[in-house]
Amino acid sequence: xxxxxxxxxxxxxTISKRIVEAYVGEYASGKSEVAVNRALELARAGxxxxxxxxxxxxxxxxLRPIKKELEETGMxxxxxxxxxxxxxxxxGNIIKPxxxxxxxxxxxxxxxxxxxxxxxxxxxxxEGVEETPELQVLAVINAKRPMTxxxxxxxxxxxxxxxxxxxxxxxxxxxxxxxxxxxxxxxVVSEVSNxxxxxxxxTTADQKVTKxxxxxxxxxxxxxxxxxxxxxxxx
Amino acid sequence: xxxxxxxxxxxxxxxxxxxxxxxxLAAGADIMYGYPITPQNEIxxxxxxxxxxxxxxxxxxxxxxSAGFTTVGGxxxxxxxxxxxxxxxxxxxxxxxxxxxxxxxPTVTIVQQRGGPSTATVxxxxxxxxxxxxxxxxxxxxxVYSPSNHQELFDYTIKAFNTAWKYRFPTFVLGDGYQxxxxxxxxxYDPAERGIxxxxxxxxxGKPGTPGVDRDPGHYRNTYNTEEELFEVLQKHFAxxxxxxxxxxxxxxxxxxxxxxxxVAHGVVFRGVRDAVKELRAEGLKVGYFRPIxxxxxxxxQLKAVANKAKKLLIxxxxxxxxARLIKDAIYGxxxxxxxxxxxxxxxxxxxxxxxxxxAL
Numbered sequence: 190x191x192x193x194x195x196x197x198x199x200x201x202x203t204i205s206k207r208i209v210e211a212y213v214g215e216y217a218s219g220k221s222e223v224a225v226n227r228a229l230e231l232a233r234a235g236x237x238x239x240x241x242x243x244x245x246x247x248x249x250x251x252l253r254p255i256k257k258e259l260e261e262t263g264m265x266x267x268x269x270x271x272x273x274x275x276x277x278x279x280x281g282n283i284i285k286p287x288x289x290x291x292x293x294x295x296x297x298x299x300x301x302x303x304x305x306x307x308x309x310x311x312x313x314x315x316e317g318v319e320e321t322p323e324l325q326v327l328a329v330i331n332a333k334r335p336m337t338x339x340x341x342x343x344x345x346x347x348x349x350x351x352x353x354x355x356x357x358x359x360x361x362x363x364x365x366x367x368x369x370x371x372x373x374x375x376x377v378v379s380e381v382s383n384x385x386x387x388x389x390x391x392t393t394a395d396q397k398v399t400k401x402x403x404x405x406x407x408x409x410x411x412x413x414x415x416x417x418x419x420x421x422x423x424x
Numbered sequence: 425x426x427x428x429x430x431x432x433x434x435x436x437x438x439x440x441x442x443x444x445x446x447x448x449l450a451a452g453a454d455i456m457y458g459y460p461i462t463p464q465n466e467i468x469x470x471x472x473x474x475x476x477x478x479x480x481x482x483x484x485x486x487x488x489x490s491a492g493f494t495t496v497g498g499x500x501x502x503x504x505x506x507x508x509x510x511x512x513x514x515x516x517x518x519x520x521x522x523x524x525x526x527x528x529x530p531t532v533t534i535v536q537q538r539g540g541p542s543t544a545t546v547x548x549x550x551x552x553x554x555x556x557x558x559x560x561x562x563x564x565x566x567x568v569y570s571p572s573n574h575q576e577l578f579d580y581t582i583k584a585f586n587t588a589w590k591y592r593f594p595t596f597v598l599g600d601g602y603q604x605x606x607x608x609x610x611x612x613y614d615p616a617e618r619g620i621x622x623x624x625x626x627x628x629x630g631k632p633g634t635p636g637v638d639r640d641p642g643h644y645r646n647t648y649n650t651e652e653e654l655f656e657v658l659q660k661h662f663a664x665x666x667x668x669x670x671x672x673x674x675x676x677x678x679x680x681x682x683x684x685x686x687x688v689a690h691g692v693v694f695r696g697v698r699d700a701v702k703e704l705r706a707e708g709l710k711v712g713y714f715r716p717i718x719x720x721x722x723x724x725x726q727l728k729a730v731a732n733k734a735k736k737l738l739i740x741x742x743x744x745x746x747x748a749r750l751i752k753d754a755i756y757g758x759x760x761x762x763x764x765x766x767x768x769x770x771x772x773x774x775x776x777x778x779x780x781x782x783x784a785l
Binding site: 216217331333334335336338361362363364365419 | 434435436437438439442446466470473474607608609612
């Protein structure tokens with residue numbers, strides 16, 4: 190599926206080597222939430238982490254309100270500050286140079302790639318993709334979105350994304366999410382995984398919901414609790 | 425190819441722009457005409473991603489003037505046609521929509537307001553109220569819905585097609601950039617399954633038969649030779665509009681009966697107002713809200729009744745008094761004092777409203 194080779198020995202919890210992950214997905218799939226939580230998890234484990242906002246169309250709306258708080262955990266957040274983007278307007282936003290070169294940074298790199306399906310193409314703008322064999326592109330799937338709600342739809346959708354190494358079942362309905370909704374998503378995403386031979390890296394959900402589900406979902410995928418930061422952001 | 429886009433009720437999580445695209449699909453819209461502008465772009469993106477499956481159409485034009493006029497053309501051809509725009513695009517859209525007003529064409533336009541004047545900001549404001557309600561070079565012969573959440577974006581986009589085709593006035597759904605981009609749950613449904621019948625469309629031009637022989641000629645005009653003729657035609661339009669108004673007007677109000685102060689707000693700002701009223705009532709303060717859902721026609725009588733009872737009306741809007749202008753016109757002569765809370769181009773939170781009410785009481 191393209192130029193990125195999947196890492197056969199890759200594990201979600203590998204802590205010995207550098208972790209480089211790009212989170213892609215539809216609007217409202219939960220990319221940013223999953224990426225922020227992943228970055229925090231790695232930072233708390235004492236790792237050097239770079240969290241990169243790569244929404245190049247509407248930068249800084251997602252991470253801006255929580256940027257300072259994230260930085261206080263010791264991680265580096267590469268994202269535009271509001272004051273730096275003043276003056277650009279609709280004439281065009283530019284990719285922050287340090288984001289473009291983020292893959293060359295020391296430590297783990299978590300890329301939060303915004304702007305829906307088109308956003309996946311943002312990877313083409315990054316320097317060093319070829320030299321980063323550890324790069325894992327993870328597709329965040331919310332099966333409660335109409336265009337990714339069935340196996341067929343998700344298969345079509347992933348084909349549009351380009352190379353993908355892992356799937357994350359982040360099926361949710363915002364505050365209305367229940368364990369049933371997450372499990373329903375787990376079944377759909379696991380079937381996609383079987384068809385494509387791409388692993389389900391994890392099922393993610395709000396802490397309250399994951400507590401009810403337990404450490405594994407109904408398909409045996411690892412369940413990762415999320416602390417929800419996005420309700421405090423713009424979207 | 426032309427299967428139904430939605431069967432059964434579906435709870436989904438998405439952005440407001442996607443909701444609009446799905447609503448247009450569910451409403452059986454035949455074609456969208458459009459020109460890209462933030463923050464409405466994803467309406468086009470999601471419409472065009474979906475339509476190959478359902479046999480619908482899209483035309484990207486060279487600008488909003490053209491998008492508006494092609495929407496007019498689509499309607500003349502009997503298509504359930506719509507367009508979407510924002511900000512300076514909405515400015516350009518006014519010329520074709522004035523034509524639709526004069527010719528009584530049921531165009532549907534989604535507006536996702538952004539900051540102004542001019543290009544300004546791409547994200548949010550409520551500064552297109554005056555433009556969307558009264559922006560034509562005429563008399564505002566149009567219908568404007570102001571939804572406040574994703575469910576309403578879905579419901580009122582479907583409704584807009586029916587109101588437009590039933591009464592034959594151009595109809596607008598006035599959202600904003602926050603509603604466009606926000607992620608929220610929504611129940612998608614097929615209108616037919618809810619008992620909502622889509623008003624059938626009808627060709628204006630290209631009908632079968634010979635005009636004047638087999639059928640009345642269709643004489644749809646936006647140009648008149650004499651002042652008297654225009655005057656006469658307009659009187660008929662005004663009469664139709666007035667007759668329609670009570671059937672179309674929508675509003676919501678709560679806790680206004682004994683209220684000392686009533687907050688008036690529309691669209692996304694209403695969300696903060698609703699919560700503020702809950703909070704203030706819990707503290708024992710006599711505060712209610714009035715929310716116009718149609719900004720054209722405006723629920724004038726209903727608000728005037730409220731304004732004759734309450735001591736004060738606090739008008740909260742993300743504009744410098746554009747909603748207030750509609751209100752003052754509607755309640756002229758009423759006794760309530762008007763307290764402005766104008767924050768042009770920026771959001772208004774529950775906390776800010778609560779603080780402002782306490783200051784005003």
